[in-house]
Every structure is written in C-alpha cells, then in structure tokens.
Amino acid sequence: MEIHGAEEIEVRSDSPLLDSKTGQIDDLLKEKLENAFHKPTSKIRLHDIVKIACEHSPIDLAYAASHLPPNVRPVLYENLPNRDAKIKFLVNTDSDTRTALFRELDDVELKKVFERVPTDEAVWLVEDMPERRFRRLMELIDPKKASRIRELKKHDRKSAGRLMTSEFFAFTMDMTIGEAAAYIRDNPRIDFTKGIFILNHSGELQGYVPARNMMINPDTTPLRQVMRPVLHKVTADATREEVIDLVERYKISSLPVVDMDNYLIGVVAHEDVVEAMEDMADETIARMAGTNEKFTSHDSILRRFLARAPWLLVTLIAGIVNVGVMSSFQKHEGGLLTFALFFVPLITGMSGNIGLQCSTVLIRTMAMGGLSAGSRRETIFKELFGGLFTGLIFGIASGLIIFLLDLMSGGAMASTTPVGVSAIVGFGLIGGCFAGTFLGVFSPLFFARIGVDPAISAGPIVTAFNDFLSMTIYFLIAWAVSTLFF
Secondary structure (H helix, E strand, O other): OOOOOHHHOOOOOOOOOOOOHHHHHHHHHHHHHHHHHOOOHHHOOHHHHHHHHHHOOHHHHHHHHHHOOHHHHHHHHHOOOOHHHHHHHHHHOOHHHHHHHHHHOOHHHHHHHHOOOOHHHHHHHHOOOOHHHHHHHHHHOOHHHHHHHHHHHOOOOOEHHHHOEOOOEEEEOOOEHHHHHHHHHHOOOOOHHHOEEEEOOOOEEEEEOOHHHHHHOOOOOEHHHHOEOOOOOEEOOOEHHHHHHHHHHHOOOEEEEEOOOOEEEEEEEHHHHHHHHHHHHHHHHHHHOOOOOOOOOOOOHHHHHHHHHHHHHHHHHHHHHHHHHHHHOHHHOOOHHHHHHHHHHHHHHHHHHHHHHHHHHHHHHHHOOOOOHHHHHHHHHHHHHHHHHHHHHHHHHHHHHHHHHHHHOOOOOOOOOHHHHHHHHHHHHHHHHHHHHHHHHHHHHHHHHOOOOHHHHHOHHHHHHHHHHHHHHHHHHHHHHHHHHO
C-alpha cells in the first residue's frame, strides 16, 4: 500500500519506545486533520481536506477520523475520491463515526453504498443505524440483497450466523473446472479466497476444492475428482468461541456454515475470525478492568464516570466492610496486634496479585479452549498447590526479613517480641496467598457455570472479595498466634 506523505515520518531506531509504522501514520494524519479542521471557519480551505483525502488510504483515514469532532467527520467522508474509498472508510471506522455519518447522509447516498458493500459487512454497518432508517434503506436497495441482510441480521451478534457471509462460490459435483472458472470470472465481486464448495444436486454440502487444484488440473476435469472432504463445519447458532477454536486449531481458511439438513448457508472467512478475536479481546480487557466502557476521545467525563461507577461501587462497599473487619479486632488492640496492623497492605497486595495471576491464566486457558472436563480437576489442584507453595516461600521469607530488620534496627519491637510479629506476618501471608489463589481459581469457574463472562472474576468484584477474605484470615491468624503463643 502506498502512503503519500510518508516521507514526513521520521523513524528513530534509537528511541526507547519505538512506535509502530501504523501508529506513526495515525499521528501524522491526526495532526494534518486537526490543522485542516480546527481553523477559524473563514480560513478553512476545502482543497486542503480534499488533498488529505486523496493522498492517504481510506483505511488510515477511517482510524484517524475517530479523533475528529463528530460534526466534521461527514466532511472528510464526502471528500473521499470515489465510492470504493467511501465503502472502505465506512467499514473500517468506529461505531461513533458511522453513527455520525448515518445522521448526515441522505437515502440516495446510502443506497449507492449498500448496493456495493458485501452483505456480511453491510450487516455490521446497519447495527449503527436507527431501526426506522434501516427499514427505509431495505426498501430502496435490491430486494434480494435486502433479504440476505435481513436474514443475517436475525442471528445473534456473537454467533457463526453473524460472522458468516452468504456470498460464496458453490458448484454441483458434475460441473467441470472450466465451467466453474468461467462462473468465477463472471462474478468478480465475490471473494474467491472464501473457498469453492461442492454440493450434490439436493444442495447438501459434499466437499471443497482447493484453489491450487483449480489451476493445475485440465478444464475438463469434473469437480468431484479434485474435491476434498469437509472435516469441520458449524451451524448458524454456533458461538463465535466455537468458530475461533475450530479455525485456530485446524488452521482453516474458510469454515462452512450449514443448517440442520447439511445445506450450505454461509462461509466464515479467516479475516472474520480475526475480527471476532479482536472484539473478544477488547471485551475481555474491559471486563477485567471492571468496565464496559468503549473509549473514544470525545466521550464526556460524565459518560466515562457512569460507565465505571457501578463496578467501583462494589469496591467502595467492600472497603467499608473491610473497615468493619478491622474495627471488630479493635478490642484486642495492643501488643502484637498493634504491629500486625502495619502489614495489612502487604497481605492484601500479595494475595491480590497472586489471585489475579491465577484468574488471568485460567481465563486465558478457558478462552483458548484448553480447559476440558478431563483436565479441569488437574488444573485446579495444580493452581491451588502452586498458590500454597508460593505463600509458603514468601511467608517464610517475609517473616525472616522482618525478624532481621528488627534486629538491625536495635529491637524496635522489643516491647513485644520480634518472633511474634514475624510469625503473625509469615502465617498471615501464607493464609492470604492461599485465599487469593482459591478465589482466583474458583471464581472464573463459578462465573462460567452461571453463564457470566469469566473475565469479570479478574475485575473489582473479586478484587474486593479477595481483600476482605485475605484480611479476615490475616487478623484471625494474628489473634490466634497472639493468644496461644504470646
């Protein structure tokens, strides 16, 4: 891809934080667009915007548009050089930009766009369109295409039916390579890379033909002689996790989607799976951070607050509960328990980090399909014993460090006993680490069992529970050690 104006980008190899090439292009475009649009109205020159739109890829412009105020994004769209560039811009830009464009574009322009955009991509575009506008648009475009869009739109957003495209090549078994090749040449807008599938006369899926077999065999060869069996396929209601698992494990370039009678109804291409994986990664990271926020540069502070506040409210309530736990031990204050209070951040910090490590590793294993029913018990025991072993190592180490530091400081804890404080912290850290491991292991499994995304288990909810549980165990151990031995 040729990027005009790229000579303005200077790549410094000695930079400690070297940006990617696409990141540098984004920064360059952002600066150019801001300079073009953020001038006083009387000084805005339309030819500057036209020049930017012609010099740069519509895909790069689609990413850069998210940094512009919503009201000027349609101006950039309108000055793109041709219809294909506008379609690429629409497909690759973010949801907020599409929403802003759909508010400004008239029905004639949208009709021209949707008549040329592939059906599977059109379904994703109309998600950002009001329902009334969608119905009006479907009445304007070709009835057959409108019917296909409506059919795909019926499927769940996270299903194979939504990922698939209904535009693909499928031929009967008795057709020859030459006949199939002629049909492919006559339909250049259907993506050839999505696969060539073979059906029987009833329309049932029988196999597929690799592109290489189409080129190395004579034109008179029947497709039945060069086809291969389809080993993996899914139904339209299969989840995107199932699709990703099959495509990644078996390195499938095109996954056929069939109905209950084995009739081919769609194809999921590899690039659609990559996009689904990116969406899942974004959602997982957001949930692990305790928010469903979709970050945009023009979101108001109030909107960001409302997206994050419900999750943080759980942390606030848990913090108040933790204060109640600490106050309940206030009657035992004095001696060893006085010094034990200083080590509460150590206990909660260590147990929280161990719990986060366990839950993150387990969530990743579950997301990649590596946690089967047969391996679940073994995985649970390994993580639990690993957390206990970690707690033992760090508990003993922290106890020894505290004991040595007290001796080196001349006996700052001599009014009590350094051995007692060291024992409380050491045993408390062992208990806290095991509590964190327990929550980190079982919380993803619990959320998955009740049908909730396990990624939530790494967010503020479980973090708050972990603080409460680890601190309660620490104070109980501190009280027991103080009462029984000192």
